[in-house]
Amino acid sequence: MKSPADRISPLLDHCPATLPPEAYWHPDWAEREQRGIWARHWIYVGRRDSFLPGTMRRVQIAGDSLIVVCAADGGLSAFHNTCRHRGSVLCVEHQQAFDGRVIRCPYHAWAYATDGRLVSTAFATPTPDFDKSDHGLFPVAMEIWNGFVFLSLADEPPVFEPDLGKEALDNWPMDALVVGHTFEKELACNWKMFWENYNECLHCPGVHPMLSDRIPVYKRGIMTRQESADWTPGEEASPVLKEGTSTWTMNGQPCGPEFAGLSAQERRIAHTFVTSYPSMFVVAHIDYVRTVELQPLDPERVLLRAQWLFLPETLSQPDFDLRNVTDFATTVLMEDGAACELNQRGVKSSRYAGGRLMPQEFDVHGFQAWVLEQVGD
Ligand code: FES
Ligand SMILES: [Fe+2]
Incomplete structure (x- = not known):
């Protein structure tokens, strides 16, 4: 039987094979x-307030074209981007305006x-064997959590549940936050490379000098004190x-008022x-998200997209220094992206037949096990 300390330590007790x-x-x-x-789980498509009344936006999930429609009254709905007549797309541009009431197919x-x-079937006059009520748009399931809009293509989507639970951000004023900055970059790697890199800190001392200086435990290649051999429950x-x-700002100081409701632990x-x-x-900080x-x-x-969310009063401070905030995590993301691209190039070697995970890579192992479970053997 494991000792209590072992039970609490997240480290793996063996070195499993990679994917x-x-x-x-x-x-x-x-x-x-x-x-x-991708066609089964909840996929993030943007902040709630980025969908403006009287617009529809095309989004691509698992190769399928979908539309998120924001009605004149602000109500959101999502559908497959295909007309029930002869299948034309409905939304042609990435984002386009409409009258906020009626989505009109551009074909007939x-x-x-x-x-x-x-x-309405416009100029067409169907015979009685055609029932309009059988020919609505194909709906897509939607979930809005803390102002984040997610879609699922599944007929019966799983319960939406982030890893720390739906309440994890309850102490942050999520609905009040607005986007202050967006960073986008296309990475030459498989999407899983990014998640695997996200899930370990063995690369931190070498890849992230600035971040490891800010978070001293990262200098040891671990994510939390709990992973350390000298940690005691x-x-x-x-x-x-x-x-x-x-x-996480360049000067280490909050970029505006600290969120009032956070616990001492947070x-x-x-x-x-x-x-x-x-x-x-x-990633929720004490001053921004x-x-x-x-x-x-x-x-x-x-495609990687990062967004920085702030309280409006933070953004409107006369001396607000956006770069002091965004340069920090942008540096980290670029370092991670470059590491992922190196990894992608190497796994294509004719001699690479899969590797082994180290005990500290317990979260990588968890992610890989999750992937295998989803895709079947
Ligand atoms: S395909 Fe849409 S109206 Fe004909
Ligand atoms: Fe990293």
Whole structure:
């Protein structure tokens, strides 16, 4: 039987095999992942307030074109981007305006209400065997959590549940936050490379000098004190960030008023990571919140988008220095992206047949086990 300390330590007690190399480039793998993961789970498509009344926006999930429709009254709905007449797309541009009431097909002008009901067949006069009520748009399931909009292509979507639970950000004023900055970069790697890198800190000392200086435990290649051999259950929690700093900004100081409702523990941790596989994670700091989202473009390319969310009063401070905030995590993301691209190139070697995970890579192991479970053997 394991000792209590072992039970609490997250370290693996063996060195499991990684995913096979073809998981990172083979079209068959990508196809299985599209069906088993991207077409089944909740996929992040943007902040609620980025969908403006009277617009519809096209989004791509698992190879399918969808539309998110924002009605004149602000109500959101999502559908497959296909007309029930002869299948034309409905939304042509990435984002386009409409009257906020009726979605009109650009081909023969059939019209749909914003709840998807077919309301007009325009110039066509159907015979009685055609029932309008059977020809509404195909709906797509939607979930809004803390102002983040997610869609699922599944007929019966799983319960939406980020890793720390739906309440994880309850102490942050999430609905009040607005986007102050967006960073986008296409990475030449499989989307899983990014998550695997996200899930370990063995690379931190070498890849992230600035971040490891800010978070001293990272200098040891671990993510938390708990992973350390000299950690004891019940030991007094120490601050996570370097003395004299309290957040992820270049100068280490909060960029505006600190969020009022955070617990002492949340302040001490200074970066609460909340993850929703496969498409996004949130990092909540004491003064701002950051999101990172992934969109696979093909088996060896992924689009990375990060957004910085602030209280409006933070952004409107006369001396607000946006770069002081965004340069920090942008540096880290670029370092991570470069590491992922190195990894992608190497797994294509004819001699690489899969590797082994180290005990500290327990979260990578968890992610890989999750992927295998979703795609089947
Ligand atoms: S395909 Fe849409 S109205 Fe004909
Ligand atoms: Fe990293």
